[in-house]
Amino acid sequence: xxxxxxxxxxxxxxxxxxxxxxxxxxxxxxxxxxxxxxxxxxxxxxxxxxxxxxxxxxxxxxxxxxxxxxxxxxxxxxxxxxxxxxxxxxxxxxxxxxxxxxxxxxxxxxxxxxxxxxxxxxxxxxxxxxxxxxxxxxxxxxxxxxxxxxxxxxxxxxxxxxxxxxxxxxxxxxxxxxxxxxxxxxxxxxxxxxxxxxxxxxxxxxxxxxxxxxxxxxxxxxxxxxxxxxxxxxxxxxxxx
Numbered sequence: 001x002x003x004x005x006x007x008x009x010x011x012x013x014x015x016x017x018x019x020x021x022x023x024x025x026x027x028x029x030x031x032x033x034x035x036x037x038x039x040x041x042x043x044x045x046x047x048x049x050x051x052x053x054x055x056x057x058x059x060x061x062x063x064x065x066x067x068x069x070x071x072x073x074x075x076x077x078x079x080x081x082x083x084x085x086x087x088x089x090x091x092x093x094x095x096x097x098x099x100x101x102x103x104x105x106x107x108x109x110x111x112x113x114x115x116x117x118x119x120x121x122x123x124x125x126x127x128x129x130x131x132x133x134x135x136x137x138x139x140x141x142x143x144x145x146x147x148x149x150x151x152x153x154x155x156x157x158x159x160x161x162x163x164x165x166x167x168x169x170x171x172x173x174x175x176x177x178x179x180x181x182x183x184x185x186x187x188x189x190x191x192x193x194x195x196x197x198x199x200x201x202x203x204x205x206x207x208x209x210x211x212x213x214x215x216x217x218x219x220x221x222x223x224x225x226x227x228x229x230x231x232x233x234x235x236x237x238x239x240x241x
């Protein structure tokens with residue numbers, strides 16, 4: 001029987017990503033989650049290379065940041081964020097990036113760092129490639145998603161990251177024994193209310209899950225999903241579940 005493994009690799013692209021490749025093996029479920037967390041940290045790339053005016057989003061959020069987190073979140077306007085979508089089809093991506101960058105402006109990442117996750121695993125260096133990718137086998141779960149940078153357009157990079165996160169993000173929390181959140185209709189008001197109940201300082205693993213849950217259960221996402229990207233880029237087709 002083939003051993004279970006998780007392999008991820010990345011290579012710099014226009015100032016993003018790092019040159020790294022690792023293989024995780026002989027892991028328990030928490031150990032696998034720790035391996036996956038090494039790729040989840042690239043979530044911002046799904047926004048940066050999507051085609052939105054991400055710099056405009058950043059400047060708008062920076063103009064709100066002096067108000068403090070709670071007041072900035074209260075003042076944040078989805079209508080204003082849509083102005084940075086460049087194309088109407090990309091407006092959900094601009095909206096979600098505004099929420100994500102506001103959190104990042106106050107030192108809050110969308111996913112937990114590997115250091116917060118315990119577990120048993122072996123890890124070794126893997127062959128570096130000029131691109132990004134993930135290869136995973138765990139019991140009946142198999143993921144193979146790769147992108148070479150050769151003659152690639154930015155939105156393909158966004159699409160590759162989105163596709164990988166679509167496969168890994170929910171399962172990541174399931175591996176850590178958190179219940180799958182239920183996607184609901186978009187509500188910025190409810191999102192604001194849910195964040196007001198969270199511990200966003202010195203965050204623990206449970207706090208990161210509650211943040212993730214707040215995104216999903218209020219109709220948002222901490223990364224640009226492949227479904228969002230496919231509204232503009234018809235050759236990027238999300239897998240039907």
